[in-house]
Amino acid sequence: MRVCIARRSISQRHGVSALTDVAAASNFRGDMGSMHTRTLLDSAAIAKALERISREIVELAGGTEHLALVGIQRRGVELAERVAKLISQREGADVPRGAMDITLYRDDLQTVGPRPIVGETRIPFDIDGLCVVIVDDVLYTGRTVRAALDQLADFGRPCRIGLAVLVDRGERELPIQADIIGESVNAPGKRVDVLVSEVDGRDAVELVEASE
Numbered sequence: 001m002r003v004c005i006a007r008r009s010i011s012q013r014h015g016v017s018a019l020t021d022v023a024a025a026s027n028f029r030g031d032m033g034s035m036h037t038r039t040l041l042d043s044a045a046i047a048k049a050l051e052r053i054s055r056e057i058v059e060l061a062g063g064t065e066h067l068a069l070v071g072i073q074r075r076g077v078e079l080a081e082r083v084a085k086l087i088s089q090r091e092g093a094d095v096p097r098g099a100m101d102i103t104l105y106r107d108d109l110q111t112v113g114p115r116p117i118v119g120e121t122r123i124p125f126d127i128d129g130l131c132v133v134i135v136d137d138v139l140y141t142g143r144t145v146r147a148a149l150d151q152l153a154d155f156g157r158p159c160r161i162g163l164a165v166l167v168d169r170g171e172r173e174l175p176i177q178a179d180i181i182g183e184s185v186n187a188p189g190k191r192v193d194v195l196v197s198e199v200d201g202r203d204a205v206e207l208v209e210a211s212e
Helices: 021-031 043-061 075-091 143-153
Strands: 036-040 067-072 098-099 131-137 160-168 178-182 190-196 205-211
Touching: 036 043, 036 178, 043 067, 043 075, 043 131, 043 160, 043 178, 043 205, 067 075, 067 143, 075 098, 075 131, 075 143, 098 143, 131 190, 143 160, 160 190
Parallel strands: 067 098, 067 131, 131 160, 160 178
Antiparallel strands: 036 205, 190 205
16 A cells, blocks of 8 residues: 655645635535525435446446546545445446545645644555546535545556546536536535435435525
8 A cells, every 4th residue: 555645745735725625615504594405316316326427437447457446535435435336246347446535635724723634545556557537426616626636646647537526516616527427516605415325324415505
């Protein structure tokens, strides 16, 4: 297993002041008073979307021989595991998968505090020459994916990097687009929550907005 070491110091990144996906969601929660929740995808719809995503990932990689999946903590990891199982069942191939926590690569790390909670980053295989598909739950501003690309570069040089997301909610702040999308949602001023049974006890994609 290779251990990732950030090539840039935290202080070097402090010059960039930007709102990441995580910070945006946190601020949105803080501004909300009474909230209304609407289910966009139930468990059956999520299962169907992941089945399609798994097929499109194999097509993107031109097969499974050089394919690897890396999920972004937290729920992207669980989604990547499910996609890998679907590919294994259909293709008979055990796709390597890993996990990334992008906390230390965020461009607003100075706002997190002196002791940020950092989850596991685990990529127990050599990514050089592979088609690595990053898996995440929601694509929003693009800043989380930018951080993931930065971190992945510390592990090696894939022949290609793809991005698969369960939900694309638009409102990008960086020129980053997903190769594979489960569901596109137009949700300005709202919050999109992805729930997975491994973490939340149930599967759902919910739209949360302030009640009038």
